[in-house]
Amino acid sequence: MGDAETAATKPEPAPEEKKPAGDIPESPYAQDATGEGKKKKKKKDVETAVHLRKVTKRFGAKTAVDEVTLSIPMGSVYGLIGPNGAGKTTTFSMMAGYLHPTEGSVEILGFKPSAVDELRSRLGVLPQDALLPSNDKVGEFLVHMARLQDYPGDKAEELAREALNDVEGKEWWEQRCGSLSHGMAKRVSLAQAFLGAPDVVLLDEPTAGLDPRVAWEMRQLIKLKKGRCTIIISSHNLQELEEICDAAAILDRGRVVASGPMTELTAANEEVRVKVAPGTKRGTQPGQVPIAKLQELAMVRSVDFSDEDREIIVSFERSKADAETVIGHVLWILLHAQVRISGVTKGRGLEQRVMDLT
Numbered sequence: 333m334g335d336a337e338t339a340a341t342k343p344e345p346a347p348e349e350k351k352p353a354g355d356i357p358e359s360p361y362a363q364d365a366t367g368e369g370k371k372k373k374k375k376k377d378v379e380t381a382v383h384l385r386k387v388t389k390r391f392g393a394k395t396a397v398d399e400v401t402l403s404i405p406m407g408s409v410y411g412l413i414g415p416n417g418a419g420k421t422t423t424f425s426m427m428a429g430y431l432h433p434t435e436g437s438v439e440i441l442g443f444k445p446s447a448v449d450e451l452r453s454r455l456g457v458l459p460q461d462a463l464l465p466s467n468d469k470v471g472e473f474l475v476h477m478a479r480l481q482d483y484p485g486d487k488a489e490e491l492a493r494e495a496l497n498d499v500e501g502k503e504w505w506e507q508r509c510g511s512l513s514h515g516m517a518k519r520v521s522l523a524q525a526f527l528g529a530p531d532v533v534l535l536d537e538p539t540a541g542l543d544p545r546v547a548w549e550m551r552q553l554i555k556l557k558k559g560r561c562t563i564i565i566s567s568h569n570l571q572e573l574e575e576i577c578d579a580a581a582i583l584d585r586g587r588v589v590a591s592g593p594m595t596e597l598t599a600a601n602e603e604v605r606v607k608v609a610p611g612t613k614r615g616t617q618p619g620q621v622p623i624a625k626l627q628e629l630a631m632v633r634s635v636d637f638s639d640e641d642r643e644i645i646v647s648f649e650r651s652k653a654d655a656e657t658v659i660g661h662v663l664w665i666l667l668h669a670q671v672r673i674s675g676v677t678k679g680r681g682l683e684q685r686v687m688d689l690t
């Protein structure tokens with residue numbers, strides 16, 4: 333799922349326009365100080381924000397990314413998941429145009445990543461180990477980044493301040509980048525990635541190294557941006573990705589081992605898990621798990637119970653009921669059997685799925 337070929341229906345990128353030689357191209361913003369004009373640049377009507385077709389990247393004998401095909405829908409929050417060395421950062425680098433694929437093709441908003449004029453201000457990037465210019469003040473740096481997107485001075489400063497406010501960092505405006513803590517620098521980089529409201533934002537481990545509270549705040553910020561742009565995000569915090577992503581691809585040793593909507597990856601619409609109190613056994617006595625009774629439910633496909641994990645796994649026919657309905661029926665039976673319950677989840681969770689696949 334999720335990696336269907338759509339390129340065949342897409343128009344070919346137009347040849348790059350000629351720029352005046354040796355000079356900064358004229359700002360499309362010059363005629364329109366509201367920023368609206370900026371968006372009038374050549375745009376393509378595409379439904380796929382990012383399309384990778386059989387992308388391979390080799391470094392000498394090492395294949396970092398191996399025939400990856402992905403189609404990331406416009407407006408979605410899409411996760412790139414995988415263990416250390418799986419190829420996530422290499423994939424991001426090819427999307428951002430920092431690296432060229434050895435084989436295959438990458439398209440962002442219908443353009444090659446090398447189409448810098450078409451993609452300027454439409455693609456925001458937070459690299460995994462982004463280094464900020466240590467002598468620049470935070471404000472100067474962000475204004476500079478906005479100027480590179482062709483915004484004139486006043487507007488650039490307004491956008492820079494807005495972006496810094498979004499990451500709760502407005503008091504760092506005058507502080508030198510070199511004096512920021514790791515977490516503060518990460519937030520400034522995040523501000524930079526969202527600066528000027530780009531259409532596609534690549535976030536390579538945006539919450540790594542942040543304290544739990546700030547990581548939570550960053551997740552809220554990303555959720556706030558949801559729907560306004562396409563976000564592609566990697567993280568080793570799988571609960572975080574399960575919470576914020578609509579869909580994801582799981583990479584292992586450079587290959588896509590699974591991809592699709594989050595509910596499918598986690599089996600959230602075909603499996604319910606109930607954790608029970610220590611010492612609970614299967615059986616028909618009060619306090620015991622009545623497996624046969626659960627199996628009698630019309631939508632249930634199978635019921636497994638492991639004493640060791642203290643977990644009942646109920647698989648169900650998704651055409652017959654949704655998870656909430658199944659939870660209702662299952663808990664009704666368990667409560668009547670006086671089973672002591674310690675938790676209920678939909679699906680097996682992304683963490684479990686990733687463990688099974690990588």
Ligand SMILES: Nc1ncnc2c1ncn2[C@@H]1O[C@H](COP(=O)(O)OP(=O)(O)OP(=O)(O)O)[C@@H](O)[C@H]1O
Nearest residue numbers: 391394395396414415416417418419420421422423
């Ligand atoms: N410039 C390079 N030269 C040689 N090998 C590289 C280079 N960049 C990445 N690799 C290799 O490619 C593989 C994928 O690395 P990559 O950084 O993409 O993984 P990742 O999924 O981002 O891992 P992590 O979770 O640790 O960030 C690794 O084996 C890495 O050693």
Ligand SMILES: [Mg+2]
Nearest residue numbers: 420421422460
């Ligand atoms: Mg990485």
